[in-house]
Amino acid sequence: MMPLTMAGAGEKNTILKITGKEETRKFLENLGFVTGSTVTVVSEADGNLIVNVKDSRVALGKDMANRIMV
Numbered sequence: 001m002m003p004l005t006m007a008g009a010g011e012k013n014t015i016l017k018i019t020g021k022e023e024t025r026k027f028l029e030n031l032g033f034v035t036g037s038t039v040t041v042v043s044e045a046d047g048n049l050i051v052n053v054k055d056s057r058v059a060l061g062k063d064m065a066n067r068i069m070v
Helices: 022-031
Strands: 012-014 038-045 048-053 056-060
Antiparallel strands (some): 038 048
16 A cells, blocks of 8 residues: 555556545545545656546545555
8 A cells, every 4th residue: 555646647546545644535525536446647747646436537636645545
């Protein structure tokens, strides 16, 4: 298990766990980041990511991406 920030661009990963406070987990869940779903990193710049999740592109800051374990 590793944080999403360590995943390479183009790799399909399965979300195993989301850490952090309850409100943070709910926020990510509303964006489509739920345990068991597939997430693909599109691009990375300084730890900030653009990812595909549930047929949507989402930009994540480094701190949020570190809470998503794949």
